[in-house]
Amino acid sequence: MPSSSSAPQARSRPLLPLWLAMPVAALAGCLMDLAYPSVSAWILAFPAVALLLLTLIGRRIGGALLVGFIYGAVFFFLLVSWTSRYLGIIPWAALALLEAALTAVAVILITLAYRWLPRAFPGVTGRLVTLPAVVAALWVVRELFLGSWPYTGFPWARLGMTQSESPLAMLSSWVGVSGLSFLMVFVVAMLVESVRLRLWHRPVRLVVPAALVIVLLVTPAFPTTDAGTMRIGAVQGNGPTGYFDEREPYSVIQAQTDATEPLLGADMDLLVWPEGGVDGDPFANESLARRMTRVASRADAPLLANAATARGDEYFNTSMLWTQDGTAEQSHDKRFPVPFGEYVPDRDFYYAIVPELIGLIGREYSHGTNAPLIDVDGVKVGLAICFDVIYDEVINEGILGGAQVLVFQTNNADFRGTGENVQQLAFARMRAIETGRSVVNISTVGASQMIGPEGQTIAALNADEAGAMLESVELRSGLTAGVVLGPWLQLVMLWGGLGALLFGWWRARRRR
Structure with missing residues (x-):
């Protein structure tokens, strides 16, 4: 076994021939999908990462x-x-192929890290710590890239989100979801290098990787402070809220009203209806406004409702927030309307390509700018x-603004x-753990849940x-480390990963 100062150099050829790397990459994609709900086999995220890394080591850019x-x-x-x-x-196909193309471009950075970093830092420490750290940071760079571009991005498939049912979920309260992604890839990349360096011949050198895994598994949630309780009612009306659902006038609000009946007369501080729980704009439709006022009055609690408004x-x-006296002085507009779902960017361009589909999206929603907070x-x-x-800035803005719950x-x-x-419910669970706050996740058609600050299910409604x-x-009050440090850690991983890659290229050239 070579000494730490003369550890084996990275192979100049790929670990896997291309004919084998292609099906292995496909297998990695399958395993990664299984790690997300509805299967939620979170442990499969780790072999999925390992298999993808193996296909990239030693590979040329093409x-x-x-x-x-x-x-x-x-x-x-x-x-x-x-x-x-x-x-x-x-x-x-458009969404999947776009994300696949962006992923293909982004993983080139990881391939370059495996090419340059072992030459720049050939010792055991460089191979077991520096290289895995840079690879993990570049994985997060890929997630940030896909989560912000094009348009407002699609941060749906972040690795850390696979762990909503895992003991590792608690780590998000310390380092945020991106930090959890980093730690997962770091551990996998470290284990890959341990095997490549044949460290099983020196078991003492496996103590640090093994200890790290144990620490990650037993880390508790970052503590937040008990601030009392709030009686919240949440109603899933199961009304005709789909885009193509046939509906009669006021059928959606009637379904919500009917499902609210069992709660009326109970002690309640806040009544919550889901996204799209009202058929139209209550600020422009007096009949809808009266119905909402009646519900709030009978519930003896303000009604948090949602509708399209002009x-x-x-x-x-x-x-x-619709009050018992028929006023709604507090509101929040959705910050990130869904491209090609709630608005069409560059409409003329896309209409020329698929006019039938683009023509279905008649209403263009604007991006909200008001704070994601109400005071009850x-x-x-x-x-x-x-x-x-799925957007960190929306969640963090609410927590930093003093949100206690x-x-x-949503409308599914x-x-x-x-x-x-x-999948969306799993993201809600991760947000509860990351922020140390209870979450009320209410859908028009389900599945809806109330989730505790450590991710435990308090109450649930079946879908449909x-x-x-x-x-x-x-x-709860107080800020978790994940909320405070999470955005800064993202910046460190972004610029640190790219900077370390460039430094590795420069140092590798000098050593060569």
Whole structure:
């Protein structure tokens, strides 16, 4: 076994020939999909990462592009198959192929790290610490890239989100979701290098990797402070809220009202309805406004509802706190409307390509700018509307604004019978753990849950059934390290990973 100062150099040839690397990359994509709900086999995320790294080690740029694209295509075609539920293969293929192409480009950085870093830092420490750290940082760079571009990005497939049912989920309260992604890849890359260096011949050198794994598994959630409780009712009306659902006038609000009946007369501080729980704009429709006022009065609690609203020439996806006296002075507009779902960027360009599909999206929602917060009798409630749950800045803005509990309103009716709703529910669970806050995740059609600050399920409603939940939900104050440090760690991983890669290139050239 070579000494630490003369550890083996990285192989100049790929670990796997291209004919084998391609099916291995496809297998990695399959395993990664299984790590997400609805299967939720979170442990499979680790072999998936390992297999992808093995296909990239020693690879030239062209080969890295190919195996990265195969991995991304298999993974995303499986993960977001729910996008074809109503609109068919075109939007599904467009999203999956775009994400696969972006993944293929981004993994080139990891291939270059495996080419340059072992030459720049050939010792055991360089191979077991420096190289895995840079590879893990570049994995997060890829996630940040896909999560912010094009348009507002698609941060749906972050590695850390696979761990919502895992003991490792608690780490997100210390380092955020991106930090959890980093730690997962770091451990896998370290184990890969341990095997490549044949460290089983020197078991003492495996103590540090083994100890790291144990520490990650037993780390508790970052503590937050008990701030009392709040009685929250949440109603899943199971009304006709899908884009193509046939509906009668006021059928959606009537379904919500009917499902609310069991809660009326109970002690309640806040009543929550899901995204799209009202048929139209209550600020412009007096009949809807009266119905909402009646519900709030009978519940003897303010109603947090959601509807499409108009202000001048703009439309917004708006959550409003409707009080018993018929006013709604507090509201929040969805920060990130879904491209090609709630608005069409560069509409003329895409209309020329697929006019039938683009023509279905008649209303253009604007991006909200107001804070994702409401105040209910002195208790601040953080908000996120539907897919906004996957954007860190929306969640962090609410927590930094003093939110003691989080409410996520969503409408999954367009994805009935798919895995979309359970994927989104898993993200909600991770947000509870990351922020140390209880979460009320309420859908029009389910599945809906109330989740405790450590990710435990407090109450649940089955999908495709009308129902209501009423619980005394824990309030928490104080900021977790994941909320405070998470954004800074992202910057460190972004610029540190890219900077270390460039430094490794420079140092490798000098050593050569």
